[in-house]
Amino acid sequence: MGLTIKKPKDVAGSAAPAILVGLFVAFGGILFGYDTGTIGGILAMPYWRTLFSTGYINLEDGELDVSPSQSSQIVSLLSAGTFFGALLAAPMADLLGRRLGMVASTGVFTVGVIMQTAATAIPLFVAGRFFAGLGVGLISAIIPLYQSETAPKWIRGAVVGCYQLAITLGLFIAAIVDNATKDRPDTGSYRIPVAVQFAWAIIMVIGMLILPETPRYFIKVGKNAQAAKALSRLRRLDVDHPALVEELAEVQANHEYEMSLGKSTYVECFKGSIGKRLATGCLLQGLQQLTGVNFIFYYGTSFFSNSGIQNSFVITIITNVVNVCSTFPGLYLVEAWGRRPLLFLGAMGMFVCQFIIASVNTALPDSEAANKVLIAFVCFYIYFFASSWGPVAWVVTGEIFPLKSRAKCLSMTTASNWLLNWAIAYATPYMVNGGAGNANLQGKVFFVWGTFCLVCVFFTWGLIYETKGLSLEQVDELYGKCSKAWKSRGFRPTLSFAEVQEARGSVGGARHASLADIEADVGRKRSVAQVEHHGMSDEKGGHDAGGLEV
DSSP states (O other), X not given: OOOOOOOOTTOOSOSHHHHHHHHHHTTHHHHHHHHHHHHHHHHTOHHHHHHHOSSOBOTTTOOBOOOHHHHHHHHHHHHHHHHHHHHXXXXXXXXXXXXXXXXXXXXXXHHHHHHHHHOSSHHHHHHHXXXXXXXXXXXXXXXXXXXXXXXXXXXXXXXXXXXXXXXXXXXXXXXXXXXXXXXXXXXXXXXXXXXXXXXXXXXXXXXXXXXXXXXXXHXXXXXXXXXXXXXXXXXXXXXXXXXXXXXXXXHHHHHHHHHHHSOSSTTGGGSXXXXXXXHHXXXXXXXXHHTTHHHHHHHHHXXXXXXXXSOHHHHHXXXXXXXXXXXXXXXXXXXXXXXXXXXXXXXXXXXXXXXXXXXXXXXXXXXXXXXXXXXXXXXXXXXXXXXXXXXXXXXXXXXXXXXXXHHHHHHHHHHHHHXXXXXXXXXXHHHHOOSTTOOXXXXXXXXXXXXXXXXXXXXXXXXXXXXXXXXXXXHHHHHHHXXXXXXXXXXXXXXXXXXXXXXXXXXXXXXXXXXXXXXXXXXXXXXXXXXXXXXXXXXXXXXXXXXXXX
16 A cells, blocks of 8 residues: 555646645635634623623623523524535536636625624624525535546545645634634624635635636536636646547546436436435535534533633634644545545544543543543544544545536535534534533533444445545446445456447447446457457568568
């Protein structure tokens, strides 16, 4: 197993433009991360608590605050918006295109930011959270779609993984800004952190107006000439270069093959191989949330404070630094090592950390030793998450679907992420806090997250296919020929879809022929061609030899 990432020698052109485009698009993750990261600090700001309180007194410090139900509503409404936004991303990305779809999504997000900045009471603030969430949900589904369709296959995982890196950077910046404004005795305490998001939106819109549309989108809508120009820009090759012509022909042949098997409808997304992939993607994104990571980033500041830890804002900044730094090993290992082993070991590491935190907090509640263990192993847990399940969930869901249904399926997997995100954000105050009607789990809540991390281990073994180094079209071949996920590491592509399209006419019942049947037919044709080639060579050699004898 090699641990290096190098551009293959037989790949023509330059990968730099596509990589740079993918990295810029990942910037949208800052909108995602920053918006979700600010709320935890805002909920703990003294001025905000007093201004937005409707009379509730916090039992921990005796100060005015929002109630647990209001807190869960404020946090979870963003996730509700993102859920619907993610579902709307598919028709938007297919109608407007991936590029303009991101521009429109950013506009929706900006409306939400305006409402939150203007708010001085809960109703307008909550409405702003919903619209900001709607924009974030749209962006969160379209960005990995755009990246996957433009990045070279040999570094696609690292490029798409940079989306998660941008999310962690957004969370980190949010923690710094919250810490800088938390003690202001005016509305600037929360308005400054919220209004900073205008800068992210402006940068995103300007960039997307300059960048190209994805070649695969142009193929999907039948604009082959524009697809060639877009790919030429991304690969720095002439539109008539053989390598570029071959790549486009393969994308087009794969799309035609998939369309011949069924229409591009939502119903088709739940059938056969695509249905299996959709289940994998939805479970992967849902389990990413159930590992408990957003419990730390949504409620970490309040939870650390209620646990008796001084300078909870500083602890939150530390956990965000760990989150950012730990993502870099994941960007390297997702290509050097692969998707399956990284997800497997990441889940094991998270499981161990969560159970250590929960066990110590149960055995030694409200002790200094328990608080030290909490801080240390939360950091270890974040390391395992950020280097594995954080980036790789977006990588896998961005590459396992065929072109005809990629936008629809990716929007549904992303919606699964946000649905669980909403459920956790809504339920957490009731699970953790004390008081009537609450579970008062406190540190024991880590038993819940740890159990789901153990589920992640078995899920990875049974359902995650190894797609490292495969083009998006070769991933289709993988799912068509490999029935078991644990056998996928040994898979090597042997077909091109250009050959598949040519061979289908000679296979009985061509529309319903499996890739295995088609491969057998292609293999026979290759053998015949080789025999004929050798026969012609031998015949030519015999004539030459005869001539020499004469």
